[in-house]
Amino acid sequence: MFEIRIHSRGGQGGVTAAKLIAQAAFHDGKCATAFPFYGAERRGAPVVSFVRISDEPIKVYSQVRNPDMVVVLDASVMDATDVFAGLKEGGAVVINTTEPPSIKGHPVHAVDLTGIALRVNLVVAGSPILNTPVLGSLARIGLISKDAALKAIAETFADPRNVEAAKTAYEETKQ
Amino acid sequence: MNPLPSEEYVHKCTTACAGCTSSLSLRYVLKAAGPDTVLVVPACCTAVLQGVYPATAMNVTVYNIAFAAAAATAAGMAAAFRRQGRSTNVICYAGDGGTVDIGIQALSGALERSTDFLYICYDNEAYGNTGMQRSGSTPIGAVTTTTPAGKIDQKKDIDRIVAAHNIPYMATASAAYPQDLYAKVKKALSIPGPKFIHLLSPCPPGWRYSAERSVEVGKLAVKTGLWVLYEREHGQLKINPVSKTAMKRPVPIEDYLSVQGRFRGISKEAERALKASMEQQHRRLLAEEAGAC
Amino acid sequence: MLTTATGNKAVAAAAKEARPGVVAAYPITPQTEIVEQLANYVADGSLDADYIPVESEHSAMAACIGASAAGVRTFTATSSHGLLYMHEMLHWAAGARTPVVMANVNRALGPGWNTWAEHTDAFSQRDTGWLQVFVSTVQEAYDATLMAFRIAEDERVILPVMVNLDGFSLSHITQSLETVEVGDFIPQFHLSHAIDTEHPRGYGTMTGPDIYYRFRWDIERSMRASREVIAETEAEFARRFGRVYGPVEEYRSEDADVVIVALGTLGKEAEVAVDSLRDDGVKAGSMRLRWFRPFPRLDLSGREVVVIDRDYSFGFGGVIAQSIRATTRAEPCSVIAGLGGQEVTYDDIARFVREREAGKETWFGVSD
CATH class of the missing domain: 3.40.50.970 (Thiamin diphosphate (ThDP)-binding fold, Pyr/PP domains)
Structure with missing residues (x-):
């Protein structure tokens, strides 16, 4: 079983990102679950959501404590939250940033998701959308297939800019 | 005067008290409504006066329901009938407690949601079924078992609350004026959407007068101007002539109060307050009818 | 689909x-x-x-x-x-x-x-x-x-x-x-006592x-x-x-010495605990109650029982533990866990089983 923890802020779509990843994994023929940890729901507060992917049905409902991968949609949450807590040895980190940090013992995949969203004008209510482009990044590093990622996005959002942003992120993510 | 239909839907075997105007009103209501009717009845005197299972005095379908739930039950029922293409009348028949107190939330919701039903509140101005405790509808000065020194608060003006929902039809009526009551129920049932009729229901044991005077007390309520008969159809108010007359040349309210034991010993202040609120209501209604508001 | x-x-x-x-x-x-x-x-x-x-x-x-x-x-x-x-x-x-x-x-x-x-x-x-x-x-x-x-x-x-x-x-x-x-798996709605105004009836009339x-x-x-x-x-x-359900979902309970009884998502998580306990040589199984009313008849004879209640009846105990006590001869170890979303992991559940004591009630996370 592969476990992922996603850090974001309320309103950035971290919860939807988790759902989309599970949908994509499902299209890849895997079993997957996605769920948020709901605190008091408010915009801007740090939010954590989880994804589990496995070849077998998943019976675990408790939170992910030792993720195989951490996804950070908003690098500013790192000031408030230890996003690496419990991360498995050698576990990958995907960060939306223009200044990739170096984290000892962990491969870091940095991508400017905010920039990509702005470039394709994927902005809703003044906020760049991060949850669809991040699927492109995750496809690039092999978590899910590119086809499944794009399919999950297309079946969830009618706006083609979501798929476009994911394709761009796919190209721009460093393996 | 046209005779009312001879069909009876409330048989003489009710377990109502002698002189009960709730059951008398119900007789006229059902003559107007006819057999394709469901009466939705919350906890109130009517829940009791139907009789005891397996007997019933009622010759229409009666759906008894919990105290606070009449209007909401009717809402579900009306939706179900209409989608089945049935035009069955859904009529809530509820006391004042079940209307102005515990049932007001469900009533307000059903009125707001354009429910196709008629809600009738028969108002005997107290919780009669449990032995006359004060309700929000008890008038100031009246003695009940929970206001032994007379009620100190004013009667809740449910009609203005209902009017605020801007429903297509609402009216007041009284069993002492059966032709008027009959006509209002008929008209209400001819109009789609939510309708409301407020009946004053004199109650011999509760109001403490002898049973044979029920109609007289009902008429006195109107002639003193304390109970105004009117209807409001699509926002257009029409005051009954008898009430117009009462507003101009009222019978003294003392005549109404003095025949009822519940007002024995009413304070001068309470009587003044009763009169003042009556006069204020008259002014408001006359102004509305004249198109001044 | x-x-x-x-x-x-x-x-x-x-x-x-x-x-x-x-x-x-x-x-x-x-x-x-x-x-x-x-x-x-x-x-x-x-x-x-x-x-x-x-x-x-x-x-x-x-x-x-x-x-x-x-x-x-x-x-x-x-x-x-x-x-x-x-x-x-x-x-x-x-x-x-x-x-x-x-x-x-x-x-x-x-x-x-x-x-x-x-x-x-x-x-x-x-x-x-x-x-x-x-x-x-x-x-x-x-x-x-x-x-x-x-x-x-x-x-x-x-x-x-x-x-x-x-x-x-x-x-x-x-x-x-x-x-x-669903097809005709769910037949047309038919209620024999539904309102029929041509045959008026009193519903819920005073009943002595x-x-x-x-x-x-x-x-x-x-x-x-x-x-x-x-x-x-x-x-x-x-x-x-093609999907099979019953009053209880049993998991590796057939030869189990100790059975975990729970409901809902905790009942699923318990299956993961069972696997890890089995790996450690504890013959554990689980019974996830699906139906609460009518209450299922459980065969717990000869087994120790750990009941996880995500509920409590003040002054008496966990509702499921009470119900097990009342309907079987088991003397369960009662664990009150997961109240108000309290995080309970499969490791926690495995520990409940390892530390079980028949007849004892424990509130997870409460030490006083």
């Missing part, structure tokens, strides 16, 4: 498939997504129902009772305080023999405000005459909702059914879901001590008969759609 959905969306999809004529709706976290989704179905025409956006849960249940009595299939959903606010009408729905189906997203009760999973809301309604089933996956939420209509409306039952799913941990989780075309008890007994008789109807329905469901 194979897809993914949250627990809430699965319930709404199943309710749509059952074609209710009247849906009463009032929002409450974490159930709201169900009534929102049903509103969407009605708005886009995929569900032909009267959607009554009531002003309270009390009215939601009243509207369902009224519509059901008038001969129409009804559905509603609620949670926590909404369920408690309905309490009076839950008794009425069962007593009036209106086969309403309702989803209850299990949530803790205030104060303090807490929107996370707990079962006390549903167990507080245990004596209302409702059948109650608890589910543990998105698929099961869907399947149980479909079956609920058939069971509730069976002539031998005619009682309301509550489908319980854990707040957030199941209502908001995304899992795979296989939807079905000489006869009232017979109506109560009639509810219990139907509740007893429902065991068979549930079994038949689950067998027919398995035959048509």
Whole structure:
């Protein structure tokens, strides 16, 4: 079983990102679950959501404590939250940033998701959308297939800019 | 005067008290409504006066329901009938407690949601079924078992609350004026959407007068101007002539109060307050009818 | 069709498939997504129902009772305080023999405000005459909702059914879901005592001590008969759609020395604990209770039992532990865990089993 923890802020779509990843994994023929940890729901507060992917049905409902991968949609949450807590040895980190940090013992995949969203004008209510482009990044590093990622996005959002942003992120993510 | 239909839907075997105007009103209501009717009845005197299972005095379908739930039950029922293409009348028949107190939330919701039903509140101005405790509808000065020194608060003006929902039809009526009551129920049932009729229901044991005077007390309520008969159809108010007359040349309210034991010993202040609120209501209604508001 | 959905969306999809004529709706976290989704179905025409956006849960249940009595299939959903606010009408729905189906997203009760999973809301309604089933996956939420209509409306039952799913941990989780075309698995709605104004009747008329008890007994008789109807329905469901359900889901319990009894998502997580205990040489198994009313008959003879209650009856104990004590000869070790969404992992559950002590009650995380 592969476990992922996603850090974001309320309103950035971290919860939807988790759902989309599970949908994509499902299209890849895997079993997957996605769920948020709901605190008091408010915009801007740090939010954590989880994804589990496995070849077998998943019976675990408790939170992910030792993720195989951490996804950070908003690098500013790192000031408030230890996003690496419990991360498995050698576990990958995907960060939306223009200044990739170096984290000892962990491969870091940095991508400017905010920039990509702005470039394709994927902005809703003044906020760049991060949850669809991040699927492109995750496809690039092999978590899910590119086809499944794009399919999950297309079946969830009618706006083609979501798929476009994911394709761009796919190209721009460093393996 | 046209005779009312001879069909009876409330048989003489009710377990109502002698002189009960709730059951008398119900007789006229059902003559107007006819057999394709469901009466939705919350906890109130009517829940009791139907009789005891397996007997019933009622010759229409009666759906008894919990105290606070009449209007909401009717809402579900009306939706179900209409989608089945049935035009069955859904009529809530509820006391004042079940209307102005515990049932007001469900009533307000059903009125707001354009429910196709008629809600009738028969108002005997107290919780009669449990032995006359004060309700929000008890008038100031009246003695009940929970206001032994007379009620100190004013009667809740449910009609203005209902009017605020801007429903297509609402009216007041009284069993002492059966032709008027009959006509209002008929008209209400001819109009789609939510309708409301407020009946004053004199109650011999509760109001403490002898049973044979029920109609007289009902008429006195109107002639003193304390109970105004009117209807409001699509926002257009029409005051009954008898009430117009009462507003101009009222019978003294003392005549109404003095025949009822519940007002024995009413304070001068309470009587003044009763009169003042009556006069204020008259002014408001006359102004509305004249198109001044 | 194979897809993914949250627990809430699965319930709404199943309710749509059952074609209710009247849906009463009032929002409450974490159930709201169900009534929102049903509103969407009605708005886009995929569900032909009267959607009554009531002003309270009390009215939601009243509207369902009224519509059901008038001969129409009804559905509603609620949670926590909404369920408690309905309490009076839950008794009425069962007593009036209106086969309403309702989803209850299990949530803790205030104060303090807490929107996370707990079962006390549903167990507080245990004596209302409702059948109650608890589910543990998105698929099961869907399947149980479909079956609920058939069971509730069976002539031998005619009682309301509550489908319980854990707040957030199941209502908001995304899992795979296989939807079905229900066909005649759910027959046309037919209520033999539905209102017929050509044959007027009094419903719920004053009923004296000489006869009232017979109506109560009639509810219990139907509740007893429902065991068979549930079994038949689950067998027919398995035959048509391939997924097998029963009153209890057993996992490696056949040769187990110690059995974990739990409900909902904790009952699934317990299976992971069983695997890890088995790896360590502890012969553990689990029994996840699916039905709470009627209460299943469990065979626990010769086994030690660890009961996890996500609920509590103050002054007495965990509701499931009490029920096990009352219906079997087991002397369970009772663990109170997961209240108000308290995080309970499979490692925690394995520890409950390792540290078990027959007859003892432990509150997880409480040391004084």
